[in-house]
Amino acid sequence: MHIKKQRLLTPGPTPLYPPALHAMMASDLHHRTEDFRKVYQACVSDLKEVLATSYDVVPLVASGSGAMEASVSNLFSKGDKVIVCVAGKFGERWEGITKAYGLEQVVLREEYGGAVSAQSVAAALAANPDAKGVFIQASETSTGAAHDIEAIARHVAATGAILVVDGITGVGTQPLKIEEWGIDVLIGGSQKAFMIPPGLAFLAISPKAWARADASDLPKYYFNLKKEAKNAAAGESSWTPATSLMLALAEALKYIKSIGMDKLIDNAQLLAKATREAAAALGLELFSPGSPGSAVTAIKAPAGMDSGVIVKGFKQRFGAIIANGQGSMKGQIFRIAHLGYFDFADLFAMVAALELLLISNGHPVTLGAGVTAVQRVYAEAAGIKV
Numbered sequence: 001m002h003i004k005k006q007r008l009l010t011p012g013p014t015p016l017y018p019p020a021l022h023a024m025m026a027s028d029l030h031h032r033t034e035d036f037r038k039v040y041q042a043c044v045s046d047l048k049e050v051l052a053t054s055y056d057v058v059p060l061v062a063s064g065s066g067a068m069e070a071s072v073s074n075l076f077s078k079g080d081k082v083i084v085c086v087a088g089k090f091g092e093r094w095e096g097i098t099k100a101y102g103l104e105q106v107v108l109r110e111e112y113g114g115a116v117s118a119q120s121v122a123a124a125l126a127a128n129p130d131a132k133g134v135f136i137q138a139s140e141t142s143t144g145a146a147h148d149i150e151a152i153a154r155h156v157a158a159t160g161a162i163l164v165v166d167g168i169t170g171v172g173t174q175p176l177k178i179e180e181w182g183i184d185v186l187i188g189g190s191q192k193a194f195m196i197p198p199g200l201a202f203l204a205i206s207p208k209a210w211a212r213a214d215a216s217d218l219p220k221y222y223f224n225l226k227k228e229a230k231n232a233a234a235g236e237s238s239w240t241p242a243t244s245l246m247l248a249l250a251e252a253l254k255y256i257k258s259i260g261m262d263k264l265i266d267n268a269q270l271l272a273k274a275t276r277e278a279a280a281a282l283g284l285e286l287f288s289p290g291s292p293g294s295a296v297t298a299i300k301a302p303a304g305m306d307s308g309v310i311v312k313g314f315k316q317r318f319g320a321i322i323a324n325g326q327g328s329m330k331g332q333i334f335r336i337a338h339l340g341y342f343d344f345a346d347l348f349a350m351v352a353a354l355e356l357l358l359i360s361n362g363h364p365v366t367l368g369a370g371v372t373a374v375q376r377v378y379a380e381a382a383g384i385k386v
């Protein structure tokens, strides 16, 4: 009762991988040295390995949004027509960035909790044969929904448009076959499934997308992808890199490689499945029941209860930070994260805590019903007969 461990359980920043955190203490090194070039090159080559791509991977010192902006400013030109898929707060970020750079937008909007279908992307491409790009989230972290990137990529690949995927919470939680499916730009960020603090982002860039960079007339200076790719090949970054985060990333990537990217994805998918089953066992509704992703599960608070009560209860009773809804979803939902360094012991505890919080806030549930659902998913996956 009296000791409450601090636990960061949000879908970004996510729980940190301890050896990566410890590696950051070795950052009293200079970035224009052979020692650091080795770290930089290892990060780039390990990123390519875990993403299973031969495309250039360009790291940036920025949170994920910086890489999103860089994809627009470097690969498009003023007035280019683009299709923007919007199904939540992060889709709205694509809308904001493409607007800020003066692109002509065709917005495919879905209600929060929904997902933009491959058919509607195909229809928009057919109606706009001059579209230069399609922007989308693999995983819309604000609602817990995932997009069918495979089906969408196949439509985009058949056109002259490039597909720019915000995979910031998609990488490590759902398969994203860059070359096989035809993803032209895949964006990731450090504070999600990579298990390290915020401040690094990266883009994998296809030759089809690179061809755009030469023609791009939008203003850019700090985020210059061509320059960054050229320097990265030599183990350097254009500006002073976030050396501490690179040391952390190198360590986290070793860990991810040792597990295997497919197993990291499987881990998130199993936790997400167990969470959905726990929600059902507790009579709670999902916010994105039609296309739930595996980065995070958004659960509606019971009728009449503000989800902030659950979020606050986690903090006050158990020292744990979980995510509320963003924007207009605040107070309606709470979000249980699965991406990166989360395991079943975390989930047993979260669901046990959730049951107590529901009961203490006037929503009676059968104690243990949600935890049992999680245990059953674990037992089945682990081959334990129950």
Ligand SMILES: *Cc1c(COP(=O)(O)O)cnc(C)c1O
Binding pocket: 012, 063, 064, 065, 066, 090, 137, 139, 140, 141, 166, 168, 169, 189, 198
């Ligand atoms: C976290 C996140 C981002 C990036 O947000 P930053 O605050 O810039 O790191 C972008 N897209 C999605 C889907 C995210 O979850």
